[in-house]
Amino acid sequence: PEVCVVTGAASGIGRACVEQLAFEARTVLAVDVVPMGQGSRPPGPNVHECIADLLDPASPGVIVAAAKAIGCPSILVHCAGITRHNDIEKLTNSDWEDVFRVNLFSAAGLIRAYVPEASGARNPSITLIGSVHAKASSGGAAAYAASKGALAAMTRSLAVELGGRGIRVNSVHPGAIDTPFLRSSARIARPNDVEGQVRDWAEAQPLGRLGTADDVAKVVRFLVSSEASFMTGAEVVVDGGLLATL
Numbered sequence: 001p002e003v004c005v006v007t008g009a010a011s012g013i014g015r016a017c018v019e020q021l022a023f024e025a026r027t028v029l030a031v032d033v034v035p036m037g038q039g040s041r042p043p044g045p046n047v048h049e050c051i052a053d054l055l056d057p058a059s060p061g062v063i064v065a066a067a068k069a070i071g072c073p074s075i076l077v078h079c080a081g082i083t084r085h086n087d088i089e090k091l092t093n094s095d096w097e098d099v100f101r102v103n104l105f106s107a108a109g110l111i112r113a114y115v116p117e118a119s120g121a122r123n124p125s126i127t128l129i130g131s132v133h134a135k136a137s138s139g140g141a142a143a144y145a146a147s148k149g150a151l152a153a154m155t156r157s158l159a160v161e162l163g164g165r166g167i168r169v170n171s172v173h174p175g176a177i178d179t180p181f182l183r184s185s186a187r188i189a190r191p192n193d194v195e196g197q198v199r200d201w202a203e204a205q206p207l208g209r210l211g212t213a214d215d216v217a218k219v220v221r222f223l224v225s226s227e228a229s230f231m232t233g234a235e236v237v238v239d240g241g242l243l244a245t246l
């Protein structure tokens with residue numbers, strides 16, 4: 001079978017991507033540094049777990065080998081991401097490094113290992129989860145925003161480079177999505193009133209609510225499907241209208 005590799009699979013958007021792809025009876029390799037656990041919806045028999053730390057330079061080889069052991073690596077969805085929302089004076093060099101290593105460099109390493117394997121697949125694609133921070137900013141997230149802006153630029157470059165090999169490359173830019181990541185960002189942004197911060201982020205989106213992880217995962221499911229076979233180099237915003245307000 002064609003294998004979908006999803007990073008950041010244990011939580012939030014990555015987990016929802018695993019579930020959406022598995023629901024379509026696709027074979028999924030769910031990659032995370034922590035186990036998926038049962039969650040609210042059990043992952044199902046066509047989901048294979050791969051525990052790997054993307055910061056480990058050996059991880060791309062391990063992940064691609066695990067995908068080849070169950071089929072042909074075809075689809076790569078990079079959801080793993082971290083943030084260090086903070087003022088510029090508080091962002092340390094190691095904050096900058098951590099954010100770039102997980103959000104950008106790990107994707108680049110994985111793509112390098114994946115591309116030679118995917119060229120023969122039926123509808124190969126790479127989908128990178130960016131952020132509205134790649135496009136606009138409310139401040140206080142310089143390292144995170146820079147890493148996501150770089151991810152968007154990498155998407156465009158790779159789409160051009162890999163188009164001739166039939167590999168589509170797109171990025172998805174979520175607004176405020178209800179996941180553990182959002183709450184930890186809110187704790188940094190407004191430690192004394194986390195719920196107030198989350199509410200403000202929800203209200204800033206014209207649809208008046210937080211997105212759900214499924215809202216994003218369903219768009220990813222479409223992007224990797226044959227329905228989207230002429231889409232590459234696209235930056236798809238899933239933000240309840242947030243960027244339209246700016």
Ligand code: NAI
Pocket residue numbers: 007008009010011012013014031032033034052053054055078079080081082102129130131132173174175176177178179180181182
């Ligand atoms: P989350 O924190 O719920 O899940 C992220 C997953 O990535 C976790 O399971 C974590 O263990 C995994 N991960 C982190 N570092 C790793 C490493 N070194 N190796 C392997 N796995 C690692 O986060 P969420 O909200 O699902 O975010 C997914 C992506 O969406 C991230 O790239 C994030 O930047 C992006 N995003 C999220 C938004 C939100 O409001 N939740 C908004 C915009 C973008």
